[in-house]
Amino acid sequence: MIEVRGLMARAGAVELVRGVDLGVRGGGVTALVGPSGSGKTTTALALLGESAPGVELRGSVKVAGVPVVDERGVTLEAARLRGGTIAYLPQHPGSALNPARRTGAVIKELARLHGATTVTDAVTKAQLSPERSVLRRFPHQFSGGQRQRVALAQVLACGPEALILDEPSTGLDTVTRMRLVQELAALAADGMALLLLSHDHDIVRALADHVVMLDDGRVTAQGTPQDVLPAPAAPAPRRKPAPAAPPRLELRNLTAWLRAGGRGEVLHDVSLSLLPGGCLGIAGPSGGGKTTLARCVAGLHERHRGRILLDGTALPPLRRRDRTQTRRVQYVWQEVRGSFDERRTVLDQVARTAVRLRGTSPENAAAEAADLLARLGVAPDTARRPPAALSGGELQRAAFVRAALARPDVLVCDEITTALEDAATGRVLDEIARLRADGTSVLWIGHDLALLARVADELAVLDGGRVVEHGDLGRVLEAPESDTTRLLIRAARPEKE
Numbered sequence: 001m002i003e004v005r006g007l008m009a010r011a012g013a014v015e016l017v018r019g020v021d022l023g024v025r026g027g028g029v030t031a032l033v034g035p036s037g038s039g040k041t042t043t044a045l046a047l048l049g050e051s052a053p054g055v056e057l058r059g060s061v062k063v064a065g066v067p068v069v070d071e072r073g074v075t076l077e078a079a080r081l082r083g084g085t086i087a088y089l090p091q092h093p094g095s096a097l098n099p100a101r102r103t104g105a106v107i108k109e110l111a112r113l114h115g116a117t118t119v120t121d122a123v124t125k126a127q128l129s130p131e132r133s134v135l136r137r138f139p140h141q142f143s144g145g146q147r148q149r150v151a152l153a154q155v156l157a158c159g160p161e162a163l164i165l166d167e168p169s170t171g172l173d174t175v176t177r178m179r180l181v182q183e184l185a186a187l188a189a190d191g192m193a194l195l196l197l198s199h200d201h202d203i204v205r206a207l208a209d210h211v212v213m214l215d216d217g218r219v220t221a222q223g224t225p226q227d228v229l230p231a232p233a234a235p236a237p238r239r240k241p242a243p244a245a246p247p248r249l250e251l252r253n254l255t256a257w258l259r260a261g262g263r264g265e266v267l268h269d270v271s272l273s274l275l276p277g278g279c280l281g282i283a284g285p286s287g288g289g290k291t292t293l294a295r296c297v298a299g300l301h302e303r304h305r306g307r308i309l310l311d312g313t314a315l316p317p318l319r320r321r322d323r324t325q326t327r328r329v330q331y332v333w334q335e336v337r338g339s340f341d342e343r344r345t346v347l348d349q350v351a352r353t354a355v356r357l358r359g360t361s362p363e364n365a366a367a368e369a370a371d372l373l374a375r376l377g378v379a380p381d382t383a384r385r386p387p388a389a390l391s392g393g394e395l396q397r398a399a400f401v402r403a404a405l406a407r408p409d410v411l412v413c414d415e416i417t418t419a420l421e422d423a424a425t426g427r428v429l430d431e432i433a434r435l436r437a438d439g440t441s442v443l444w445i446g447h448d449l450a451l452l453a454r455v456a457d458e459l460a461v462l463d464g465g466r467v468v469e470h471g472d473l474g475r476v477l478e479a480p481e482s483d484t485t486r487l488l489i490r491a492a493r494p495e496k497e
Contacts, residue, residue: 001193007059031204034214036393049078087160091167096151097139104135116159126153145286162193170418178491247273248441254306279442281456289465298331327357330403334415340387347383353405392419
């Protein structure tokens, strides 16, 4: 179905992809894995005959026997294959959704245009409810994980024969992730060719029959998941409980809603606290209120009641916070690409935090930013590029550095390692540990229970906007009391049938 031979991608004098060979048969699942910036997305976009501005493609790419790229570059036939023959689900669903149109209207239009499926079938396969109240929502009224499913429903409405999925498990809780594996396996069983780009090795093991490893634009290994992927990491040791101390951050009876007049409640009477230097993990099903909670703490979601206290003092909305309050509470959100200005370099934007919030000179701020970015694996030359020239994983690390340079007292992290391979994730966790040693408290929102076990002291589980379980992380994972927590734990490692 898909055949790639000697694919090259060049931006000026820089070679981004060098002689890549891979294939995906109908009914098969090939996984493309490797570090951030290794060329995975560039390779995937080439199958559509697309590339970033200034990138030239050469080699041989055929989809359903039709040339998409040849030695002269992108062919004229490439455009007619997109959507109906081969479709692409991007890593950050916000880039695929029209913020001004209702979800159901877009899916209906795509289904009618291609005539391959129905709206109900597309949304059901994407694990969305076909109810009218859901389909009438705009993209901003869904959680990050739900937006991922909306984008998938749009793709499936086109009825493609081949599907490229770029980090499809981003923002999904373990239960939805398990169901996604089952649905993608069903699509492959029906004859669809799937190319999976993922750092989630559990997903790759559960789905893929062939794995291609990329590094620095070259294929360094390929074979079965057992041959190519490292063995699963051993469980992290249990943490010792943090010593008693006055809370740094407190949420008291926090209730939040989406629409004016208190309608569409997404948080119900949530009370939590976070100690100085501590880390509270927040887990739960997609749409359970985790990101709304983070936005309330950051001052970005004003439709709420209850109290948010920093060292016992009430925090106002962000627009009324002074510079000190802004510096003390920093937020790294899930879909980071939209938080960068495409007209300025990443290094300049990252360094600006230290200038604006700490009064650091521009020269010293740039040096500090470059040093921390380099420790996280983002080279200085890469950081001096505009955001469009960086991978999703590189931008995630840049967004983390931008917040860390404020030297905050509370750092809110919402799924900040979803685009990172294990080594890069480890470097981020090392920096988190350094911040905590200096007294920074961390509110860590995530779906990866194994990762939560490495970073958090306590765990709160949200379901339907309510705290259904809260306590010492080791106790919660070893002896869960709620059905939601037990289901999340059971679904944490999907197995290939």
